[in-house]
Amino acid sequence: MARSTRTGSALSNSSVHSGSQDMDESDALLPSYAELERKKKDEEGSQCIAARHVLAIMAFLGFVNVYCLRVDLSVALVAMVNSSSTSSNSSKSTDCPAPGKDNSTSPAKVGEFDWDETTQGYILGAFFYGYIVTQVPGGWLASKFGGKNLFGYGVLCTSVLTLITPVAARYSVYLLIAVRVLEGLGEGVTFPAMHAMWGSWAPVWERSKLAAFTYAGAQLGTVISMPVSGLLCDSDFGGGWPSAFYVFGKS
Numbered sequence: 212m213a214r215s216t217r218t219g220s221a222l223s224n225s226s227v228h229s230g231s232q233d234m235d236e237s238d239a240l241l242p243s244y245a246e247l248e249r250k251k252k253d254e255e256g257s258q259c260i261a262a263r264h265v266l267a268i269m270a271f272l273g274f275v276n277v278y279c280l281r282v283d284l285s286v287a288l289v290a291m292v293n294s295s296s297t298s299s300n301s302s303k304s305t306d307c308p309a310p311g312k313d314n315s316t317s318p319a320k321v322g323e324f325d326w327d328e329t330t331q332g333y334i335l336g337a338f339f340y341g342y343i344v345t346q347v348p349g350g351w352l353a354s355k356f357g358g359k360n361l362f363g364y365g366v367l368c369t370s371v372l373t374l375i376t377p378v379a380a381r382y383s384v385y386l387l388i389a390v391r392v393l394e395g396l397g398e399g400v401t402f403p404a405m406h407a408m409w410g411s412w413a414p415v416w417e418r419s420k421l422a423a424f425t426y427a428g429a430q431l432g433t434v435i436s437m438p439v440s441g442l443l444c445d446s447d448f449g450g451g452w453p454s455a456f457y458v459f460g461k462s
């Protein structure tokens with residue numbers, strides 16, 4: 212009885228020892244965090260700038276361009292529409308002029324289109340009808356065709372459609388709405404495509420930092436597009452308001 216007990220304890224001790232030895236061997240095969248950091252520094256030291264950082268800069272500029280293409284119509288629409296058609300019921304001001312000033316004002320530029328407020332709302336909202344459609348399919352398309360190709364073709368499609376926006380507006384308001392819907396379809400894949408690329412290119416310890424830097428380009432694009440579009444519409448460059456679409460579409 213004592214012999215069997217000693218035998219069982221010896222077998223258990225040997226199994227525990229062999230199990231701990233196997234765990235030690237498997238742990239030795241896994242790289243430690245220090246080794247990963249050292250490997251990352253060696254890779255970065257062998258080149259001037261890491262490939263993921265180049266991708267972050269290019270993606271940042273891409274989102275600047277994307278949001279310039281999105282926002283330009285919001286400003287240009289003010290110059291495109293004849294203000295008398297939306298404010299026909301407004302009365303002229305009868306305030307007395309300030310001392311030393313006459314009551315004359317500089318002539319305002321008259322827009323080409325007699326679109327009411329409802330029509331303008333349809334034009335501005337048409338983009339988002341297309342934008343919401345390709346949000347979920349964009350992730351699947353990125354995994355099938357690659358995020359780089361999907362992002363590039365999405366921006367290219369939106370740029371081409373932005374260039375033909377003045378022609379579409381002068382031809383028909385319905386054609387303009389259709390063009391804006393197609394622009395939304397093109398831009399709707401940009402964020403899913405970028406998510407797919409960072410899922411493959413960004414290390415875990417830098418994923419949040421790289422993504423935040425990339426998507427900050429969207430806010431910068433809005434800041435750039437609004438004042439620049441206003442200046443272009445107010446100038447005689449490119450025929451006035453069409454220049455806002457030509458400049459950002461070619462960029």
